[in-house]
Amino acid sequence: MFSFASLFSLSSLGLTGTNLSLLYISIILGVIAIVLFYFYFRVIPAKEYLHEQAEAAGYDRPNEYVREKLADKPRELSWRIFLYDDSKSIGLRYLFTSILFLFIAGSFGVLMRVSLTEPNPTIIGPAQYNVLMTEHATLMIYMFALGAALGLGLYLLPSHLKLKKDTMGVYTSMAYWIWLAGGIFILISRAALRWYFYPPLSLELTQSGGGEFAWLAVLGLELIFIGLMIVSVAIIKVIAFDRSPDIKLNQMSLFTWSILFTVIMAISSAPPLMVGLGMMFYDYFNPIFFITGTNTLLFTILFWFWGHPIVYMAIIPYFGLIYEILPRFTGNKVYSYNSGVWGLGLLLILSELVWGHHLLNSGLGIAWITFFTTMSFLVVIPSAITVFNFIGTLWTAKSIRMTVPMLFVINGIIDFIIGGITGVMQSFAPFNEQVHGTYWVTGHFHFIFIGITMGISFAAFYMLFPTFTGGRKYNVSLARWHFALTAFGSYLMAFSWSVGGFLGMPRAVAGYFGFFQGYQDASIIGGVIIGIGQIIFLYNIAVSWLKAPSTSPDNAFEEDNTGGGRAPSLSGGK
Amino acid sequence: MEGNKGGVVFVVIVLIMVAIGFSLMLNPPTVKSFSLPAVPSKGVKHYENITIYADALGWDYGHGTLNPTISIANNTVVNFTVIEEDGQPHTLTVNPGSAESSYQDTLLSTSQITTIPGHVSTTQAYFNTIGVFTYWCTVHPETMVGLIYVNATVNTTVPSAHYANYSNKTLALSENNLSANGVLYPTIALPTSTLLNLTIKDASSSNYTLKISSGSKVDTSNYTTVINETNRSATGSIPFNQTGQYVYWNSNNTSRFGIIYIYSALVNTSLYADVNGWNFTKSSGVNPTITISAGTLINFTLINEDNLTHVLEINSGNKENSNTSAAVASVNSTTNKSQGYYLFMSTGNYTYWDLYHPSTAVGIVEVTNSSSSSASVSYIIGSESDSGNYISLLGIQTRDELYP
Numbered sequence A: 001m002f003s004f005a006s007l008f009s010l011s012s013l014g015l016t017g018t019n020l021s022l023l024y025i026s027i028i029l030g031v032i033a034i035v036l037f038y039f040y041f042r043v044i045p046a047k048e049y050l051h052e053q054a055e056a057a058g059y060d061r062p063n064e065y066v067r068e069k070l071a072d073k074p075r076e077l078s079w080r081i082f083l084y085d086d087s088k089s090i091g092l093r094y095l096f097t098s099i100l101f102l103f104i105a106g107s108f109g110v111l112m113r114v115s116l117t118e119p120n121p122t123i124i125g126p127a128q129y130n131v132l133m134t135e136h137a138t139l140m141i142y143m144f145a146l147g148a149a150l151g152l153g154l155y156l157l158p159s160h161l162k163l164k165k166d167t168m169g170v171y172t173s174m175a176y177w178i179w180l181a182g183g184i185f186i187l188i189s190r191a192a193l194r195w196y197f198y199p200p201l202s203l204e205l206t207q208s209g210g211g212e213f214a215w216l217a218v219l220g221l222e223l224i225f226i227g228l229m230i231v232s233v234a235i236i237k238v239i240a241f242d243r244s245p246d247i248k249l250n251q252m253s254l255f256t257w258s259i260l261f262t263v264i265m266a267i268s269s270a271p272p273l274m275v276g277l278g279m280m281f282y283d284y285f286n287p288i289f290f291i292t293g294t295n296t297l298l299f300t301i302l303f304w305f306w307g308h309p310i311v312y313m314a315i316i317p318y319f320g321l322i323y324e325i326l327p328r329f330t331g332n333k334v335y336s337y338n339s340g341v342w343g344l345g346l347l348l349i350l351s352e353l354v355w356g357h358h359l360l361n362s363g364l365g366i367a368w369i370t371f372f373t374t375m376s377f378l379v380v381i382p383s384a385i386t387v388f389n390f391i392g393t394l395w396t397a398k399s400i401r402m403t404v405p406m407l408f409v410i411n412g413i414i415d416f417i418i419g420g421i422t423g424v425m426q427s428f429a430p431f432n433e434q435v436h437g438t439y440w441v442t443g444h445f446h447f448i449f450i451g452i453t454m455g456i457s458f459a460a461f462y463m464l465f466p467t468f469t470g471g472r473k474y475n476v477s478l479a480r481w482h483f484a485l486t487a488f489g490s491y492l493m494a495f496s497w498s499v500g501g502f503l504g505m506p507r508a509v510a511g512y513f514g515f516f517q518g519y520q521d522a523s524i525i526g527g528v529i530i531g532i533g534q535i536i537f538l539y540n541i542a543v544s545w546l547k548a549p550s551t552s553p554d555n556a557f558e559e560d561n562t563g564g565g566r567a568p569s570l571s572g573g574k
Numbered sequence B: 001m002e003g004n005k006g007g008v009v010f011v012v013i014v015l016i017m018v019a020i021g022f023s024l025m026l027n028p029p030t031v032k033s034f035s036l037p038a039v040p041s042k043g044v045k046h047y048e049n050i051t052i053y054a055d056a057l058g059w060d061y062g063h064g065t066l067n068p069t070i071s072i073a074n075n076t077v078v079n080f081t082v083i084e085e086d087g088q089p090h091t092l093t094v095n096p097g098s099a100e101s102s103y104q105d106t107l108l109s110t111s112q113i114t115t116i117p118g119h120v121s122t123t124q125a126y127f128n129t130i131g132v133f134t135y136w137c138t139v140h141p142e143t144m145v146g147l148i149y150v151n152a153t154v155n156t157t158v159p160s161a162h163y164a165n166y167s168n169k170t171l172a173l174s175e176n177n178l179s180a181n182g183v184l185y186p187t188i189a190l191p192t193s194t195l196l197n198l199t200i201k202d203a204s205s206s207n208y209t210l211k212i213s214s215g216s217k218v219d220t221s222n223y224t225t226v227i228n229e230t231n232r233s234a235t236g237s238i239p240f241n242q243t244g245q246y247v248y249w250n251s252n253n254t255s256r257f258g259i260i261y262i263y264s265a266l267v268n269t270s271l272y273a274d275v276n277g278w279n280f281t282k283s284s285g286v287n288p289t290i291t292i293s294a295g296t297l298i299n300f301t302l303i304n305e306d307n308l309t310h311v312l313e314i315n316s317g318n319k320e321n322s323n324t325s326a327a328v329a330s331v332n333s334t335t336n337k338s339q340g341y342y343l344f345m346s347t348g349n350y351t352y353w354d355l356y357h358p359s360t361a362v363g364i365v366e367v368t369n370s371s372s373s374s375a376s377v378s379y380i381i382g383s384e385s386d387s388g389n390y391i392s393l394l395g396i397q398t399r400d401e402l403y404p
Helices: A004-008 A017-043 A045-056 A062-070 A087-115 A126-160 A169-189 A214-242 A254-285 A298-313 A316-330 A337-351 A355-359 A366-378 A380-395 A404-426 A429-435 A439-469 A476-502 A514-546 B006-026
Strands: B046-054 B070-073 B076-084 B092-096 B105-108 B120-127 B131-136 B145-151 B165-174 B177-180 B188-191 B194-202 B208-214 B224-229 B233-240 B244-250 B253-263 B265-273 B290-293 B296-304 B310-316 B326-331 B337-344 B348-354 B362-368
Touching: A045 A062, A087 A126, A087 A169, A087 A439, A087 A514, A087 B006, A126 A169, A126 A214, A126 A254, A126 A298, A126 A316, A126 A439, A126 B006, A169 A214, A169 B006, A214 A254, A254 A298, A254 A316, A254 A337, A298 A316, A298 A337, A298 A355, A316 A337, A316 A380, A316 A404, A316 A439, A337 A380, A355 A366, A366 A380, A380 A404, A404 A429, A404 A439, A404 A476, A429 A476, A439 A476, A439 A514, A476 A514, A514 B006, B046 B070, B070 B076, B076 B105, B105 B120, B177 B244, B177 B253, B188 B194, B194 B208, B253 B296, B253 B337, B265 B290, B265 B310, B290 B296, B296 B310, B296 B326, B326 B337
Parallel strands: B046 B076, B070 B145, B165 B194, B188 B253, B265 B296, B290 B362
Antiparallel strands: B076 B120, B092 B105, B092 B131, B131 B145, B165 B177, B194 B233, B208 B224, B208 B244, B244 B253, B296 B337, B310 B326, B310 B348, B348 B362
């Protein structure tokens, strides 16, 4: 066989047998993918498919054609749906893929919970636990949180911006496939790197290291970044240049603002880690950067410069969605549009300056610790602006319709307040010294991720369900059960973690000391309750979709479907 | 309008993907199991006691050779004793192959090797597969990694038909030294294809291990254990199939060792040391050229002619080189006769010379290719008419007669 091995000295990588053939397969598949992309964009005229159909039916604008002609018709089931390059199709692809990964990664989370019924690892071993934890964290944040945010953004932005022409669909469609390939790489790599990918762990292709295929996870993450960069640039271009002249900047919906801040954050903070991952992949062949390098904190800094913004990127778009959902069910406008924009914008700026609080115990020095601690406290200001804006909107409402999306929103606000306060507490350096590496941290971010990221995704999904399904209603009582179990389970789980973690329960290990049995048991019950809630959600989708359409398929996030002459979104400025 | 199965399809896809994800995660590539065979209750021929210190900077860090190579016979039960050094968690993990692999067997886990410095943990491992194994610590795979050679060469019983020659030796152990008939570390010379049966008589009560490595000095990282003794007397057999130089030593005293020469031919020759040149007054002519085949061991007998000090040095190459030369024998005013061996392993020219009179006493040993078997050895020293006078040929020995 033609020897790539001699070319790249793969033997030094420890790649032999299966691993080596897997690398060959990866290279061959990569070449095939490049050829397919070429055909996709140059040979197959699918990118004009919808436009052609619309023109054939006598429509100038594909969106109008879709709304009027295809709204109550089932789309033909064709492989071409994977090649549609209109923003809404791509958004749906992102959204449903992210929900798929939510269930994959969520099932790993429930499995981890169940495995901790006894202090010593009995059901699954530490090696499997490490893999489950890594996959749960990495897939949740990159495939679910990021995917759902981008999906909802791509789905809602064209109507919020009254796009005349969607010119970036080709690139976002390609970005979707790159992003998906990255997620699949990470899934099949079964790496045990945590989501940090710290060297030297990630460079040790052994059981106790990052796992034999850890390099595949590094490749996968780099692919996700490439996809993210493409879609971010496309979204900025759409918002900045392609929006209708009717929509002034100060009329853009708050959701559009949140997506804009998110993609700006992605572009401004991801490149260091993209370079870092490239250096790390080079280290597999010739370890010159992170093993033999003198600065042991180099990779952690490259990582957290991205690592903190990414967790805000899993929050800010959902704040935007809350701003869209609240007016729908309270009947009044957002309390303060300007403070909403400024709150989200300040979150963008400050979140880029607080990454060091993940390294408070790593010896950055007192000056940097003071800086990062101060910045972390300052983040409270825009967070509070946003939360008080939510509360103000609710406070001034004449009546609040407690629909399922509204329940998720209110629960999300409460969870964010709890998780936010526990988060600010641990940015205090002496306190961090105690709770660093304990379940306190896990409890903090699960309050926020389940309450905001997951809960608001479900709220948006429920609101859009009639649109997705052509006018079908979801079963409200099942959806309420879904909400109740998710909210109660997540509260029980995260609260038990916070208390146990405060007492010193170490996180991210396959076992625990018997002293913590009670906190672990409570969180297991909470985790299983969440899992049962999601099964109800799946059942609800399947059953409700089987029913006949009984409501309007209009997009609940678009205002101009119901009333004329106003901003095309619920939260737009005056 | 009819119902739509889109939701069902999506739910089915979700369930399939969750199932695939579960099966993938619960069978990560990292948990393929390998395990060494169970220690048999009887029939084990070899036992080896190995004590290693667990330190994050490397096995045995600060205790001799770092990450020592362990060489054992096939079908050996190794009694590992691991002593915690640095208060960090360690494992003793073994896998086949010359590098760490997840296809491994962790003999001692982090909970067994506790983090209490000085804590001693023991385990047994049975090796019944010839080949190379890696022993390492999964917590510190970069630093704590060494090799285990399981050798086929040292075997329990060797069919006698396989060996042309046998040699039985008896060595006495005293004060952690080895001796025979009062001679410390006697040199042993044996023809190739010899099975050496070594018997150790232990006068003391000390435990010891007799080890052999190839080369000209003690190599504690790559050796074969012949005898591992905890009783007063033990016997071990070792086959020598290849020409070369080996050393044997007592594991309790690695600073002293004896030499084993394995030769294809043996030549006894006498050299007369004179300030004017080797064999200056003899009929062979001064500084005679000695012609032999590769693999020949020459037993030099050095005889002093002028009561000055002479040292016979030999090095490869056409001229004397004190950097590479080895002292074979020496005489002076009080010692008029001495004896020493030199094994000529490779073809080409060697130079034999006198350390004190290098300008006059210097000659060449021509080593030709041993194309035929070891039985045919050509030697020409001086003129043939004088053969037998001062150069005695003992011929090829099929049985060892040099050493009682």
